[in-house]
Amino acid sequence: MVSEKMYELGTKKSTIRTIFEFGRKRAAEVGEENIFDFSLGNPNVPTPNFVKDAAIEILQNYEPSAVHGYTVAPGNPEVRETLAKSINDRFGTNFAGKNLFVTAGAAAAITICFKALTEVDDEFITFAPYFPEYKVFVESVGAKLKVVPAQTSDWQINFDEFVKILSPKTKAVIINSPNNPSGAVYSEETIKKLSEILTEKSKEFGREIFIISDEPYREIAYGIEVPYVPKFYKNTLVCYSYSKSFSLPGERIGYIIVPDEVEDFGKIFGAIAGAARVLTHVNAPSLWQLVVAKCAGKPSDISIYEKNAKLLYEGLIEAGFECVKPQGAFYLFPKALESDDYAFCERAKKYDLLLVPGADFGAAGYFRAAYCIKTETIERSLPLFKKLAAEYRKSQ
Amino acid sequence: MVSEKMYELGTKKSTIRTIFEFGRKRAAEVGEENIFDFSLGNPNVPTPNFVKDAAIEILQNYEPSAVHGYTVAPGNPEVRETLAKSINDRFGTNFAGKNLFVTAGAAAAITICFKALTEVDDEFITFAPYFPEYKVFVESVGAKLKVVPAQTSDWQINFDEFVKILSPKTKAVIINSPNNPSGAVYSEETIKKLSEILTEKSKEFGREIFIISDEPYREIAYGIEVPYVPKFYKNTLVCYSYSKSFSLPGERIGYIIVPDEVEDFGKIFGAIAGAARVLTHVNAPSLWQLVVAKCAGKPSDISIYEKNAKLLYEGLIEAGFECVKPQGAFYLFPKALESDDYAFCERAKKYDLLLVPGADFGAAGYFRAAYCIKTETIERSLPLFKKLAAEYRKSQ
Numbered sequence: 001m002v003s004e005k006m007y008e009l010g011t012k013k014s015t016i017r018t019i020f021e022f023g024r025k026r027a028a029e030v031g032e033e034n035i036f037d038f039s040l041g042n043p044n045v046p047t048p049n050f051v052k053d054a055a056i057e058i059l060q061n062y063e064p065s066a067v068h069g070y071t072v073a074p075g076n077p078e079v080r081e082t083l084a085k086s087i088n089d090r091f092g093t094n095f096a097g098k099n100l101f102v103t104a105g106a107a108a109a110i111t112i113c114f115k116a117l118t119e120v121d122d123e124f125i126t127f128a129p130y131f132p133e134y135k136v137f138v139e140s141v142g143a144k145l146k147v148v149p150a151q152t153s154d155w156q157i158n159f160d161e162f163v164k165i166l167s168p169k170t171k172a173v174i175i176n177s178p179n180n181p182s183g184a185v186y187s188e189e190t191i192k193k194l195s196e197i198l199t200e201k202s203k204e205f206g207r208e209i210f211i212i213s214d215e216p217y218r219e220i221a222y223g224i225e226v227p228y229v230p231k232f233y234k235n236t237l238v239c240y241s242y243s244k245s246f247s248l249p250g251e252r253i254g255y256i257i258v259p260d261e262v263e264d265f266g267k268i269f270g271a272i273a274g275a276a277r278v279l280t281h282v283n284a285p286s287l288w289q290l291v292v293a294k295c296a297g298k299p300s301d302i303s304i305y306e307k308n309a310k311l312l313y314e315g316l317i318e319a320g321f322e323c324v325k326p327q328g329a330f331y332l333f334p335k336a337l338e339s340d341d342y343a344f345c346e347r348a349k350k351y352d353l354l355l356v357p358g359a360d361f362g363a364a365g366y367f368r369a370a371y372c373i374k375t376e377t378i379e380r381s382l383p384l385f386k387k388l389a390a391e392y393r394k395s396q
Numbered sequence: 397m398v399s400e401k402m403y404e405l406g407t408k409k410s411t412i413r414t415i416f417e418f419g420r421k422r423a424a425e426v427g428e429e430n431i432f433d434f435s436l437g438n439p440n441v442p443t444p445n446f447v448k449d450a451a452i453e454i455l456q457n458y459e460p461s462a463v464h465g466y467t468v469a470p471g472n473p474e475v476r477e478t479l480a481k482s483i484n485d486r487f488g489t490n491f492a493g494k495n496l497f498v499t500a501g502a503a504a505a506i507t508i509c510f511k512a513l514t515e516v517d518d519e520f521i522t523f524a525p526y527f528p529e530y531k532v533f534v535e536s537v538g539a540k541l542k543v544v545p546a547q548t549s550d551w552q553i554n555f556d557e558f559v560k561i562l563s564p565k566t567k568a569v570i571i572n573s574p575n576n577p578s579g580a581v582y583s584e585e586t587i588k589k590l591s592e593i594l595t596e597k598s599k600e601f602g603r604e605i606f607i608i609s610d611e612p613y614r615e616i617a618y619g620i621e622v623p624y625v626p627k628f629y630k631n632t633l634v635c636y637s638y639s640k641s642f643s644l645p646g647e648r649i650g651y652i653i654v655p656d657e658v659e660d661f662g663k664i665f666g667a668i669a670g671a672a673r674v675l676t677h678v679n680a681p682s683l684w685q686l687v688v689a690k691c692a693g694k695p696s697d698i699s700i701y702e703k704n705a706k707l708l709y710e711g712l713i714e715a716g717f718e719c720v721k722p723q724g725a726f727y728l729f730p731k732a733l734e735s736d737d738y739a740f741c742e743r744a745k746k747y748d749l750l751l752v753p754g755a756d757f758g759a760a761g762y763f764r765a766a767y768c769i770k771t772e773t774i775e776r777s778l779p780l781f782k783k784l785a786a787e788y789r790k791s792q
Contacts, residue, residue, distance in 0.1 A: 001513075001603065002512055002515070003511065003670070007512075008670065010665075042461075042466060047463075060448075067443075068645070068646050105678060115399065116399060137674065249465060250463070250465050250679060251682055252679070264398075270402075271403040271406055273406030273407065274403055274407070278532065278533065280533065282500075282501060282648060285646070285647050287647060287683075
């Protein structure tokens with residue numbers, strides 16, 4: 001009577017959701033302060049005051065129909081010009097408003113790109129560890145997602161495995177840096193090598209391979225530059241969201257950049273408009289288009305994330321965990337203390353430490369700890385991580 | 397290199413868009429005041445002040461993460477409870493929060509329903525004249541749209557033709573009352589007869605046939621009751637939007653109602669969640685969820701639409717047009733003065749009267765005039781409609 005596939009997608013709980021709900025139940029039993037919930041990637045830095053002020057000013061002073069009316073599908077032309085200028089100022093690029101398609105956040109942005117690009121039999125490639133919704137979204141447009149095994153030493157790209165998976169069916173490569181869940185930032189060297197391989201393979205296969213750069217965590221990087229991908233590879237579509245940088249995940253606002261340099265700009269931009277239409281993103285929420293334009297270029301406050309990253313990383317290392325040093329986003333991705341990461345996360349639950357198994361992100365044997373939580377909660381969790389590690393040492 | 401289908405959907409201009417753009421060009425040549433643009437269905441009543449006040453109050457006084465954070469996919473639970481209560485107060489229904497799925501407007505709401513319900517080979521039925529995006533959205537989920545020819549005498553349902561089109565493949569019937577483009581409101585008699593036929597045919601075919609009631613114009617009705625469909629037919633999904641009632645089309649906020657009475661509530665609600673997920677509607681914009689809950693039950697100002705409807709209707713009748721008396725929405729759908737409605741609309745352009753051919757809505761020989769424009773523009777247009785009619789009389 002209904003689509004079984006949609007029913008399954010709408011009701012099968014993700015591991016993260018199951019852990020989160022377990023946490024809510026436990027919190028009711030033992031008290032909120034005794035639960036150490038590292039499961040959810042919700043920004044905990046408050047929305048900056050300049051965002052609030054901009055929204056109120058617009059509501060008070062602008063003509064209502066200019067705020068709340070439909071915009072054209074790619075977004076308010078002035079907003080797009082303003083955002084393009086701000087991006088150019090930051091990255092030395094040369095975009096104009098016509099290069100931007102404003103979207104309802106990054107999930108919409110990447111899926112619009114998938115749908116716009118997908119022809120029969122197409123494949124997309126991403127790199128473990130990866131955001132599991134990629135698989136849902138890519139499959140929903142009728143394409144296949146291929147996953148390159150992780151390079152666990154530094155969470156950069158495992159190029160040896162990558163070239164084995166690249167094929168004439170590859171339409172695009174999805175990258176996510178700063179990365180959820182690894183916390184790694186792809187180095188300039190990584191991006192350059194990726195670009196070289198894709199340039200060569202596009203030639204070899206006689207068709208362009210795109211990079212879809214999913215970068216909602218761009219601003220959350222700790223003293224390290226996040227290379228701007230279109231400067232290295234022409235067939236790059238950038239997908240951005242203000243969910244993390246301005247702590248606005250519920251408002252659904254972001255954009256796609258289609259550089260002039262991509263092969264057949266008009267064709268791609270047109271297909272993006274068609275994909276947005278059938279995904280029923282009539283336009284990105286109009287007030288928020290104006291707000292982010294008004295706040296363009298304003299800084300994100302990442303000091304809490306940086307502090308938490310250091311605290312949790314050093315605490316885990318001291319407790320005996322192995323972990324690549326975090327470079328950005330708000331996740332650590334340490335090695336589990338046994339090869340079965342599900343069993344490990346179950347055992348951690350005894351201490352009310354709520355962690356997500358790495359297998360969920362395509363990297364078994366690891367776990368994700370989201371540290372976008374109160375610093376004080378992290379402080380109080382460290383003795384528990386120590387106890388957990390001691391328990392493992394004892395049993396060895 | 398891209399999906400040709402998406403490219404076509406993103407670039408092929410609709411007739412309405414083409415006419416609107418012609419109007420913009422003409423306005424630059426002869427002046428805004430000399431263009432009589434009846435092409436676009438954009439609400440022209442300003443967003444009510446209580447909406448602005450609610451938004452500002454929320455931004456000023458609520459904790460930011462409670463305003464801008466992710467909500468669960470079906471929407472903020474308190475918002476859903478509040479909206480359910482308000483609906484119950486108005487229509488004597490018995491909904492709870494769990495019966496609502498908050499969406500990014502009505503386009504998302506209906507398409508989520510299409511996607512949730514569609515199995516292999518399914519068909520949806522709608523009634524001419526109809527909103528042309530129905531075809532795009534239904535086809536985008538892999539189903540077929542069948543159109544019942546119009547009942548031109550009163551724009552109610554042509555039941556003789558309807559029963560011929562109903563088949564064991566029919567998954568749902570899409571109705572839109574008050575109607576775009578006809579301005580008709582389906583009477584209680586119409587809804588009752590529709591319900592009887594669907595009950596009978598569901599039994600005959602051994603599978604439930606749903607009504608998807610797309611009702612963004614519910615509040616825009618002139619002294620006439622708009623029957624609340626779930627009270628007449630149990631397998632009804634109501635799709636609503638605040639775009640028109642609160643003049644918020646750019647903000648994308650609305651909802652789906654899934655009554656307890658529908659066949660297999662859990663299955664349908666689950667499939668709706670899955671469909672929203674793959675259409676990348678992570679959650680409806682969170683601030684606007686809170687705003688519409690705060691404004692629940694507050695009245696829409698339809699006085700301008702009512703005034704314009706009367707003025708334009710009487711003016712057209714006086715000029716010699718045939719037209720069913722408008723009951724709601726903000727459209728008139730008169731008979732064109734020649735059988736070729738495209739030729740008629742072309743001829744109207746000579747007078748800078750911008751009208752949309754009825755064939756675009758599945759009813760050739762008619763035209764749509766959207767009167768959500770300045771009253772004064774309508775007043776000044778009436779002599780031109782008279783001249784146009786006189787021209788036709790002369791040539792006969």
